[in-house]
Amino acid sequence: MRTPVEIWIIEHRQVIEHADRLVDLLAPDDIQSQISNPDNKLLRNQIADCLDAFIEISEGHYRDEENLLIPAIIEHIGSENLEIKHALGCFTREHGQMHEFVVRIRELLPVLRSGDKIESSITAEILRTSYASQSLIRNHSAMEEKEVYPLVGKLPMKVVAEIFEKIGGGQDMNLEHLIRPLYGKSAEEGDTAEGEKKFKYGADGMDFYSEG
Numbered sequence: 001m002r003t004p005v006e007i008w009i010i011e012h013r014q015v016i017e018h019a020d021r022l023v024d025l026l027a028p029d030d031i032q033s034q035i036s037n038p039d040n041k042l043l044r045n046q047i048a049d050c051l052d053a054f055i056e057i058s059e060g061h062y063r064d065e066e067n068l069l070i071p072a073i074i075e076h077i078g079s080e081n082l083e084i085k086h087a088l089g090c091f092t093r094e095h096g097q098m099h100e101f102v103v104r105i106r107e108l109l110p111v112l113r114s115g116d117k118i119e120s121s122i123t124a125e126i127l128r129t130s131y132a133s134q135s136l137i138r139n140h141s142a143m144e145e146k147e148v149y150p151l152v153g154k155l156p157m158k159v160v161a162e163i164f165e166k167i168g169g170g171q172d173m174n175l176e177h178l179i180r181p182l183y184g185k186s187a188e189e190g191d192t193a194e195g196e197k198k199f200k201y202g203a204d205g206m207d208f209y210s211e212g
């Protein structure tokens with residue numbers, strides 16, 4: 001059965017591409033003075049575009065998980081189990097942090113896209129917010145794929161299908177780029193040759209494999 005997890009993993013990979021690109025853009029030693037200089041319009045816009053992707057995931061994907069996935073887990077599986085409680089606690093804290101970063105990103109974007117010189121205190125803030133968001137997005141996606149998404153396999157099929165439909169899963173999608181889990185080598189990953197690696201989520205009905 002197709003599940004919302006397929007879509008969510010793809011969205012993780014897409015935002016992580018932006019997050020990693022952002023870190024690359026910010027790598028030069030003199031990046032603060034480069035950002036400060038209004039002549040560096042292209043660089044500033046590239047940084048702003050990456051930050052835009054963070055707003056998009058925070059207001060779309062994260063809200064869908066909060067509004068559809070978490071209530072379904074609590075209703076149909078419960079949150080008494082310590083591991084589930086821990087996973088849901090991390091989930092809530094990290095989503096809250098991301099939404100706070102997005103508030104700040106919204107304030108920083110017009111400054112980045114302006115034609116004005118940017119003060120060093122603001123360029124420092126752009127760097128701090130960018131690195132903090134990137135780190136959170138990577139860690140949160142990995143935690144979720146390891147600890148939260150497998151719970152989808154324990155939900156009633158009807159509930160999973162409803163969530164899938166609500167997040168647009170009925171549309172024709174290219175799932176080619178489903179790739180390996182973010183949290184490193186899985187306990188169930190065999191010692192297969194490069195190019196033949198398989199990954200498997202343990203929960204019932206939640207087997208995802210990735211080639212290469």
Ligand SMILES: [Fe+2]
Binds near residue numbers: 065095140144
């Ligand atoms: Fe999430």
Ligand SMILES: [Fe+2]
Binds near residue numbers: 008012061065141144
């Ligand atoms: Fe997610």
